[in-house]
Amino acid sequence: MALAVKAMTLVLCWGGICLGLFRAFGGARRTVLSGTLAGFAGGAVLVVALAAAVPATALAATLRGVLAVGFLLLGGVAVTHLYRPAGATLDISGPAAVPPGRWPAVLTSAAAGLVTAAVGGGVLGALPLGPDRLLPGAITLAIGLTLPFLAVAGERRLPVALLLTGEALLALVVGLLLLLSSSSLGLDLFAPLSMKVMKLIHDFIHQFFESMLIPDHPFFRNDVWTYIGYLFSNSVGFWGGLALWLLPPLLLVLGLLRKPLPSVAHIRQGAQRRKLLASFLRARRWQLVVPWLTVLVLAGAVYRSTHPATEYWDPKPVPVSAGADGTVVLPVKDGERDLDDGRIHKFALRDGEQEARFLVVMKPDGRYAVALDACAICQPEGYGQAEGTVICYYCKTLIPLETVGQPGGCNPVPIRFTASEREIRVARQELVNAWVSTVQAGARVPGGKR
Amino acid sequence: MIIEARGLTRSYAEICALKPLQLQVPEGEWLTVMGHSGSGKSTLLNLMGGLDRPSAGTIQVGGVDLASLDENGLARFRREWIGIIFQQHHLVPYLTALENVMMAQYFHSVTDEAEARAALERVGLGNRLRNRPGELSGGEQQRVCIARSIINSPRILLGDEPTGNLDHQNTRMVLELLRELRDQEKFTIVLVTHNSEVAAWGDRTIFMDDGVVVRDEPRGAPA
Numbered sequence: 077m078a079l080a081v082k083a084m085t086l087v088l089c090w091g092g093i094c095l096g097l098f099r100a101f102g103g104a105r106r107t108v109l110s111g112t113l114a115g116f117a118g119g120a121v122l123v124v125a126l127a128a129a130v131p132a133t134a135l136a137a138t139l140r141g142v143l144a145v146g147f148l149l150l151g152g153v154a155v156t157h158l159y160r161p162a163g164a165t166l167d168i169s170g171p172a173a174v175p176p177g178r179w180p181a182v183l184t185s186a187a188a189g190l191v192t193a194a195v196g197g198g199v200l201g202a203l204p205l206g207p208d209r210l211l212p213g214a215i216t217l218a219i220g221l222t223l224p225f226l227a228v229a230g231e232r233r234l235p236v237a238l239l240l241t242g243e244a245l246l247a248l249v250v251g252l253l254l255l256l257s258s259s260s261l262g263l264d265l266f267a268p269l270s271m272k273v274m275k276l277i278h279d280f281i282h283q284f285f286e287s288m289l290i291p292d293h294p295f296f297r298n299d300v301w302t303y304i305g306y307l308f309s310n311s312v313g314f315w316g317g318l319a320l321w322l323l324p325p326l327l328l329v330l331g332l333l334r335k336p337l338p339s340v341a342h343i344r345q346g347a348q349r350r351k352l353l354a355s356f357l358r359a360r361r362w363q364l365v366v367p368w369l370t371v372l373v374l375a376g377a378v379y380r381s382t383h384p385a386t387e388y389w390d391p392k393p394v395p396v397s398a399g400a401d402g403t404v405v406l407p408v409k410d411g412e413r414d415l416d417d418g419r420i421h422k423f424a425l426r427d428g429e430q431e432a433r434f435l436v437v438m439k440p441d442g443r444y445a446v447a448l449d450a451c452a453i454c455q456p457e458g459y460g461q462a463e464g465t466v467i468c469y470y471c472k473t474l475i476p477l478e479t480v481g482q483p484g485g486c487n488p489v490p491i492r493f494t495a496s497e498r499e500i501r502v503a504r505q506e507l508v509n510a511w512v513s514t515v516q517a518g519a520r521v522p523g524g525k526r
Numbered sequence: 527m528i529i530e531a532r533g534l535t536r537s538y539a540e541i542c543a544l545k546p547l548q549l550q551v552p553e554g555e556w557l558t559v560m561g562h563s564g565s566g567k568s569t570l571l572n573l574m575g576g577l578d579r580p581s582a583g584t585i586q587v588g589g590v591d592l593a594s595l596d597e598n599g600l601a602r603f604r605r606e607w608i609g610i611i612f613q614q615h616h617l618v619p620y621l622t623a624l625e626n627v628m629m630a631q632y633f634h635s636v637t638d639e640a641e642a643r644a645a646l647e648r649v650g651l652g653n654r655l656r657n658r659p660g661e662l663s664g665g666e667q668q669r670v671c672i673a674r675s676i677i678n679s680p681r682i683l684l685g686d687e688p689t690g691n692l693d694h695q696n697t698r699m700v701l702e703l704l705r706e707l708r709d710q711e712k713f714t715i716v717l718v719t720h721n722s723e724v725a726a727w728g729d730r731t732i733f734m735d736d737g738v739v740v741r742d743e744p745r746g747a748p749a
Contacts, residue, residue: 346641348679350634350638357636
C-alpha cells in the first residue's frame, strides 16, 4: 500500500513537471520531449549505477544534497525576483514566457527528468536493483517514459492564459521534487530542516543564557525556565521550518504582486481603459497560479513528512526485572521473540516509581546493540524502526541501524551489556542510572532538556 | 446596419410571439417600438439584447449572428455592446446609487469610483451618490439606471418602457438625457413604449401587432 502511494506520487509529480516544462517552453515541444525522455532514462540508469557503487546512505545523502541545492536555488531566484530592476513591469507576453531557445529547453528538461528519476528511484526503494525488483523497476521506467507523451496532449488543454515564467517553472519543479522526496524517510528534507531550526533556537538560547549567567540568577532559576522550555519544543522547530519551507514561493507571489502593471493612462475612454486594466489584472492572477500551487505542493510535502506512509515497527515494551545479582537477563529466543531477527525489541525495567525503557537490536553487521529508548537531547518519546533505520519520534531524526549503540547526537543512549549465544545480560543499576541521568534530568523542562 | 434581423421568429410552445420579421437599424438611430401589450415588443427587445434566442431566423448585431454565440459569448456580447434600462429599475436596494453603478463596472472589468461618480454627475445626481434607491424618487432611480447602463460605453441602449412609471416632468428629463447622451456618445437607442409622446423623441417608429411590424414611420409617432 505504502509503495503504491509512493508510486502514485512519482507519477503525479513527474506528470506535473512535464506539464510545466511543455507549457514554459511552448515553442519547443519536440525538444522538451526529447529532453525529458533522455533525462528520465539517464536518471534511472544513473541511480541504479550509483546504488551499486556507493552505500545506500551515501546515495540518499547525495540525493538530499541535490534537492537542497534546488531549494536554495529557488530561494535565491525568489529573492532576486523580489528586487526586480526599477521600472520593470509585469510580463504579459503570453503563455510561453520562457524564451523558447533549443538549448535552455533541452537542458532544463533533461535535468528535471534526471533528478526526478533519481529521486523517484530512491523513494520507491528499488535500490539496489536485484532480480526481484527488475519488473517493478521496468514498469516504473515505462510509465515515466510514457508520461511526457501524455503531458504533450494534456498541456494543450491547460488554459491559454496560464503563464509560466522561468521562476514559476523552477518553483513548480522544485516543489514537486520535494513532495516526491517527502515520501521517503531517507530523502525527506522537511524533517531535517525543522530539526535544524529547533537546534538553532536551542543553541542560541542556551548560549545566550550561558553567557549572561542567567541560569544562576535567583529569579530565573525556578519559574522562568518553565516558560523558556517552550522555545525548545519541536512545535517551534516545526513552525520555524515551515516558515523557511514556504518562503521561496511566497516571495515569488510577493514579487509578482509588487510588479507594476503596464500603464493604461493613454486610453481615454473609461470602459476601454478599465477593460485593459482588467486584462492585466487577469494576466497577473494567472501568473500567481503556479507560485500558489507550489505553496500547496510544499504544504503537502510537509504533511507527508509529518504523516509518513511508512509504518514503523514499534513493539510494546516487555516488562522485565533484575535477578538477585542485579542483572537483567534477556534470552535471545523466548517463545515468539527472537532477538536475532534484526528488529528492535523494547523492554521496560521497573525500579520503584521509575520505569526505564530500553531496546535491543541485532544490527546488520551481526552484532547486538542495547540502548535506552531515549536520547540525550529530546524528550523520551522513544524510537520506531523503518527502512533500515530507527527514527526518534520526537525530532524525526533517522538513525541508521549500523550506528545504534554508538553515543552522540540523537542516537539512543548506549548501555553496556554482555552477550552470549543464548542470552544478553544488562546490569540493572547501569540501566537505571543511565535512564535517570539522561531522562529525568530534563523532565522539568516542558519542551525538552537544557 | 448595427442591427439586422432576417426572418426573426420567436415561439413559446404554441404561441408565436414574433412572426418572421425583417428589420434593419442603422448605427446611431433612435428607434421606437410601439404596440399594445402582447404585440411582441419586449420579445424583440430581448432578442436584440441577447437575453433570448430566436426560434428561427437570424439577428445580427454589429455583424455577429447572436444565435451562433454560446452562453459565455452572449454574456460577453451583452457586457460589451448592450446597456439596458428597465421600467422597474432593478437597482440593488441595499447599495447606494454610486455602488449600483460601480457594480456594473465590476461585472464589465474593474471598478473605478471616480468614473462612476462622473457618470452620476452627468445624469444630475452628483448630490445623491450615497443614497440608496429607496431614498430616491422614481425619476432619480431611473437616472441611476441610465448612468448604470452607459457606464461601460455600450454601442446599443435598449429601453423597455423606461418612462412607464414616471410623471410628465421626469419623463421629459429622462428623454432629454437620453437624447443628449445619444448625440454625444453616438449610441444606437431602441426604446419600447406605449406612449406616443415618448415615441416623438425618436428618429423612427415601428408599430407592432401580433408579432408583426405593421407600420414603419421615419419620424416619431404623432402625439
